[in-house]
Amino acid sequence: MAITIRALAQALDAQGWGDLDLPVTGASEPGATGPVGPKGGVIALAMSPKYAETLKPGSMAILAQGMDPQAFGLKAAIFAPRPRLLMAGLTRAFDPGPDIAPGIHPTAIIDPSAQVGEGAAIGPFVVIGADVRIGSGARIGPHVSIGRGSRLGDDALIHAGARIAHGVTAGHRLIVQPGAVIGGDGFSFVTPEESGIEEIRRTLGTREGIKQQHWTRIHSLGGVEIGDDVEIGANATIDRGTIRATRVGNGTKIDNLVMLGHNVVVGDDCLLCSQVGIAGSSKVGNRVVLAGKVGVSDNIEIGDDVIAGGASKIFTRVPAGRVILGNPAVKMETQMEIQKAMRRLPRFAQQVAKLQETVTRLLEKG
Known part of the structure; x- marks a missing residue:
């Protein structure tokens, strides 16, 4: 199954960039993709700068708004206004579904x-x-x-x-x-x-x-x-x-x-x-x-x-x-205070033990 960058961007209600006629056959992580030829290939999911670091020149990718495809040497790109929502549409487009014959x-x-x-x-x-x-x-x-x-x-x-x-x-x-x-x-x-x-x-x-x-x-x-x-x-x-x-x-x-x-x-x-x-x-x-x-x-x-x-x-x-x-x-804020208090309990126990020793010595002297 293949779909062009143009058609995929339209289906995802997103903006395309570069060679919009390149065919897309699937999606993968940036490190598992490479340069694409005229027959297209797999599009990389690089919707944050951290993931985009492993993009290879000549590949195609889905980027977050504001990222620069030219800086990564891409042939084509799709910009994701809301990355996880776009992921839903992308996975739906390439999911063949179960093999149940008509x-x-x-x-x-x-x-x-x-x-x-x-x-x-x-x-x-x-x-x-x-x-x-x-x-x-x-x-x-x-x-x-x-x-x-x-x-x-x-x-x-x-x-x-x-x-x-x-x-x-x-x-x-x-x-x-x-x-x-x-x-x-x-x-x-x-x-x-x-x-x-x-x-x-x-x-x-x-x-x-x-x-x-x-x-x-x-x-x-x-x-x-x-x-x-x-x-x-x-x-x-x-x-x-x-x-x-x-x-x-x-x-x-x-x-x-x-x-x-x-x-x-x-x-x-x-x-x-x-x-x-x-x-x-x-x-x-x-x-x-x-x-x-x-x-x-x-x-x-x-x-x-x-x-x-x-x-x-x-x-x-x-x-x-x-x-x-x-x-x-x-309430979550109450639970966070409880957790903080529990972490302090060993220190409090040591302090109480020292106070008991001090009180005991004072009583013995008195």
Whole structure:
């Protein structure tokens, strides 16, 4: 696949410079590119002076606004007004996507009552259950299973080995990476009498008596509802609701190994990074960012536009717009003061020890 500098700049809504007819066949780091001939080649990503130092004369590159292509001896360049946003467009232009052949593979098993939209591609060994609806232009990779009554919108991309259980409803342009599981049963159990967990919540840790207990399953009757333009990472899991559905809003992006418990509600345009875990019945607002390994306790409400730093543990309600960090999570500025104070503790301990020695000597003399 090749595209000229001119066409690529237009597609990226950016400004081109130099030989605009040079073909671009891909992108790479500056150190891995070299001079290009009439047939073009790979364009270097050099959107800061640090990266541009390794550019070779005669090559072509994407530069930040204000950088001088002539100073690097380039044949052609594209100027990026917002580098990371331009990266999104560039990678989209050169991404061939998964190798899923058009049409329905002969090894796929599709229930007669299922409906597959126009232009959909169904890969090898896919299993599609009864009353499933798949929108037009969808691409379903090999070894995917889609359970009874589930609905996928137009242009869905479901990668190899993903599992979509029964009663899942998703909007348009859903992307599910390999191994993700959507709609598994919630982790919900109860004991005939008060459990040890209920006891320590009531007493704040005091055990009044340890007894045998037996866990009884609470079945998951709700489904999962997913909005438009949602992406779900590899080996992420989203449990179905107990009575009402677990919900994920429009535009939300979920990283690998994220866990959403039963009845969780996640708003629009959220970013949930790897190993985030959200316990049952918690509610996350719109545009919330949870960095890697953030944990959210059950029945917690997180307001809109909250940002939680990596490995934060959230046990209480978080107001809208707050930036939090730590375990337990507090305002970021508070957590920074806590960290400073902790670093001072060894020195404080030494000072206290010296004060104790001094007081002891004075008492002995007195």
